[in-house]
């Protein structure tokens with residue numbers, strides 16, 4: 001049986017059961033395997049990705065085919081199983097129930113296109129149009145291998161349309177997104193980075209984006225037409241757009257994730273990016289989780305959240321670049337400052353200036369010492385807290401051990417509902433640590449935040 005015929009059959013079977021066609025990577029794996037070749041090295045080289053990544057994709061493919069064909073499929077038996085299934089399928093094709101596809105579902109052609117079809121949108125060029133606007137220049141980038149490959153996988157393999165890259169200020173969102181751009185830019189026709197740090201209106205942001213796409217100063221008047229033009233571009237071209245500092249669109253003195261007055265229409269724009277069919281990806285960087293992101297990511301849309309955490313051992317490179325000494329104590333310093341690159345940069349400068357670069361001498365001080373720059377960073381999210389959130393933070397700062405939400409009830413003058421909502425909101429600002437112990441979720445503040453609350457809000461410090 002012809003290779004192309006078997007491939008087409010596999011694709012049709014997968015589509016009929018799942019509503020999705022095989023993507024390019026799955027097709028390549030299948031093609032190589034059907035020809036009895038070892039696929040991992042070649043495909044990894046062709047696509048400039050790791051062999052491990054290809055193997056994971058292959059394992060996933062065998063799983064899908066096993067479900068679709070009703071028997072255990074592996075690389076060793078896939079050809080035999082597909083040929084047999086095709087033979088029986090052909091003989092019983094008349095009257096066969098192909099109805100497992102839900103025809104009421106609007107299947108996005110960009111995501112579900114057969115690999116054998118010719119796409120009707122412009123092919124991705126090797127030289128994308130890149131406009132990074134006011135993006136900071138990245139001089140050093142220490143290891144973020146795992147977040148980078150997860151994000152790349154979401155964008156390239158899963159065709160995720162909207163990604164929220166979240167995490168406390170200074171953790172490295174801007175740096176990571178710019179490094180991601182550098183890594184995957186050749187897959188796109190347009191690569192755009194914009195900071196929303198000065199809180200531009202949606203109208204201003206759309207106009208700015210349209211000018212990049214059309215290279216003309218004339219843009220449509222109405223916001224609806226602007227959105228519709230942007231969506232046309234996102235359909236026609238494969239675009240990667242990073243909107244940084246999205247927290248600047250969100251308000252203060254209210255629970256996390258709510259838009260400031262005059263900025264609510266961003267919510268609709270982001271929702272449309274998630275829901276409307278197109279071939280592009282929008283990344284939103286924020287130190288506060290916008291409300292609709294939580295909802296959309298649960299609703300089976302191609303929307304994901306990535307919460308960026310500690311830089312881990314790689315943070316030692318930061319200490320090394322600041323020429324600190326006592327390397328054996330660096331892990332302790334990194335733990336105290338949560339592997340937050342910005343917090344560590346502030347602290348390393350302080351250690352260099354006042355302690356001659358000696359980390360162990362610095363660690364003899366009562367920990368943690370909060371550099372003035374670090375405190376000023378924290379004043380931004382703290383300045384947005386509601387009275388109930390602040391009361392929860394102050395209560396938690398005084399606790400030696402993590403607490404369950406119910407243990408905060410009656411300890412501060414707010415109702416249980418207000419406390420529950422406040423805890424969730426603080427978590428959406430990435431100011432809360434949660435652990436699960438004996439099936440109970442316990443909350444606490446990390447040492448830096450505890451110290452900040454004590455310094456700023458408790459008179460006994």
Ligand SMILES: Nc1ncnc2c1ncn2[C@@H]1O[C@H](COP(=O)(O)OP(=O)(O)O)[C@@H](O)[C@H]1O
Nearest residue numbers: 140141142169170171172173174175176341342
């Ligand atoms: N992976 C990394 N390697 C080296 N430096 C980093 C890394 N991530 C962040 N930094 C540094 O930490 C600081 C804060 O990073 P940034 O990306 O601006 O954080 P965020 O956008 O989350 O506030 C910057 O000075 C940046 O250079």
Ligand SMILES: [Mg+2]
Nearest residue numbers: 173174244245
């Ligand atoms: Mg940033």
